[in-house]
Structures are given as structure tokens and as C-alpha cells.
Amino acid sequence: MGRAVCLCSGGLDSTVAATIARRSGMDVYLIHVSYGQQAERREIEAIERIADAIGASDLMCSRIDLFRNISALTTQGARIPRGEEVSLDSESTPPTWVYCRNTVLLSMAAAYAEYLGAHSIYVGFNAEEAMSYPDNRPEFVEQFNALLEKAVASFSRPPKVVAPLVDMRKKDIVRLGADLKAPLELTWSCYLNGEIHCGTCGSCQHRRRGFVEAGIPDPTEYQH
């Protein structure tokens, strides 16, 4: 089945996507990027355990410093908006927007995939995130794949981005994850860096609602 690179934050969606790749028989190479997000330490702790749990072949933890001063999500001490304040319509983009984030992160995953000779790059992009973030949408994935056809060396086969959750809402992702026995209990979704999930940031609220709507017991401990 060959190799797949999985761009993984240690969160729910990308962990389910990586689990799909692994269950389909591929050798999975996780890549995590620390770009200054407040939760980066928690994410790395989560992804190290996730890598073991799903039987990943390797985990690449990479760093980039560009974003550290250009987003609320990456400015230490910045106030992360609570869930209710974040508008989830496509007309306005929330203050948690990190400029061209997935373009940068996917490019890094593509470099890693070309290096490994991996033909697929799995991502956790989904319909819920896509409401706010354009770089989670199917048309973004399609254009990125068109770019990869022109971006790799003549001796490489261009890898292809695979977004198995692209049309799914959080509850469906939780259900699918539970069906696949993805290690949902190890994932970290919170924007903050606490000992446990804060329970109130937009990302925690999505996670919480996902479990409730899926009718699946939520293994997460929330502060509020």
C-alpha cells in the first residue's frame, strides 16, 4: 500500500484522518508543525501518544517561526475568542485565522512526502472548519493537487492530498473515529495550553458538541 504522510495537529479531525490511512494498510508518517500556536506543547504530547497508538512509522516534528507575530492564535498571551464570539459563516473569517496557514503546512507535508516517496498526504480538513477557513475547502485541496503536479522533481511522482473528512461535520467525524477505534481520548483540540481542555474556546466547543451530537461518551476532561 505504500507510504502516506499525515499532516496532524494532534486534534480530533487529523487523528481520524491518519487512522483512516493506517487502517487502509499504508505506512503512516505523521508530520506536526509548531508555528507558534499556544497549544503546541500539548499538541506534541498528544501526537507522540497518537503515533504509538495507531502504529505510525515515524513522526516528524517541525518548526516555523513566521507566524509568531501575525495571528491571535500565535501571539503568546493573546486573548483567544470564546466559541460564541466566533462567527461561523463564510462572509467573515475569525480572529483565529492564521494567514495562509494550511498552504504553508501542506507545502511542508508535500516536501516530506516527496522526500519519503509517499504518494498520499492525508489531512483532517472538514466541513465544519471550512465554514470559517477557506484553506479547508475541497476547492483548495483540488488547487493544491494541481500545484503539486508542477512542484516536484522530474524523478518524483507528485503526491496527492487526500481529505477523507472534507464533507463531514464534527459529529460524523466522532462517529467514524469511534467506529475505527481511533485514539480519540489521546487527542488535543484546545487552543490553549492548560493541563486539561479549557472547554470554552471555539475548538473545545466544536469538540464537545461533536461528541454530544454523535451520542458518544466524551472522554475529554474540560475545565469549564
Add this chain to the structure above:
Amino acid sequence: MGRAVCLCSGGLDSTVAATIARRSGMDVYLIHVSYGQQAERREIEAIERIADAIGASDLMCSRIDLFRNISALTTQGARIPRGEEVSLDSESTPPTWVYCRNTVLLSMAAAYAEYLGAHSIYVGFNAEEAMSYPDNRPEFVEQFNALLEKAVASFSRPPKVVAPLVDMRKKDIVRLGADLKAPLELTWSCYLNGEIHCGTCGSCQHRRRGFVEAGIPDPTEYQH
């Protein structure tokens, strides 16, 4: 005229491209990326002086660690092939290939451009590099621009990559740079990290031949 981000290595091509942007009246924001290339310290010294010389509005020096172990160009102490050993046809890609390098670097420039509200991203891609590196070709630029249409927030105008040298050979770039009074004497092309240009790596050989063929005195001091 607004703002332009210029992706600049401190070398000949990108410095001429940045000079074109500046001379056309735009406020120029240089971005340099240290990705582990052996010459990164020399490049930054060069670009700091270039920024002053062309009147850049700002210089963003950014770092990324992904490439440090996946290319001859970024492995400390690795043997950089001499010019003659590097095949410049499109069938084989030289050992100086850094996987998806320009995809990653342009993505970072795009993030910086979206942050600044810059509508253009100038790059020094040219016909000479394009013979070896696919991510210097017009069709790569075209696909990248198509991607940017899908990659930025709804409140942002997608920036556009401008590659004014894309069809030019080194001698034409040297001539154009001289005509525009670009600070060619401040640029650093060498793959290595010496006090002066080595004169024998592929990049030095291109530089050298460019000045000779352009019939313009070469301000560069070479070791060999």
C-alpha cells in the same frame, strides 16, 4: 502603488526582481527564509545591505527547520557538487534539489503578503534555474496563483506572484540589473559559507558566466 513582498535569497536574481518592484514605485517588503542552506549566514548579511540599498520598507528573516536533513544543500558538511557535475537538462534534477522548496518558500511569502495586504509577491525565478528546477517555471507560478485564489481569507485580496525574470537567462538578468542600478555587488550567490564566493559551485559558475556573457565587469571576488 501599494506594497510588494519580495522573496529574496540575497542572490542575483531575486535582488534584481526586488529592485524592479522598488523602481516601479512599490513599497517593498523583503522576506528571507533560512531553511538550513549552508550559506544562510552570508545570505542574511547580503540581504540586510540590499534592503538598505534599494530602500526596502522592511525585512522579514524567517526560519524553518524541516529541510535540515533532507537535501545536500542543507546538510552541514555535505559535498556540494561542482558546476560541471550538475546536469542542466529537464530529465534529471540535480543533487542540490530541496524537496518542494519554492512551494514552501512561496507559501511563506504569501502568508506575509496576506498579513501586509500586499497584492504582489516578486520572485527571481528565471529560465536558467528552470532548466533544473521545476518550481521555477512559468507553469508553476501560474498554478500557485490559481491556488492563492482559494487560499486566503474572504476579507483578503489574493496576492499574485510576479516573476519578471521568468524567461530570462543569467546574462540578461545581469544586464537588466546593471541598467536598473540594482546593488549586484552586494549579492551573495555561493552555495557555501566562505568569506568570499567559492567560484566553483554551480551557483558561482552561473553567476560568473552571467557577468562574462553580459560583458559587464564582475564585482565579485572568487576564491578559485
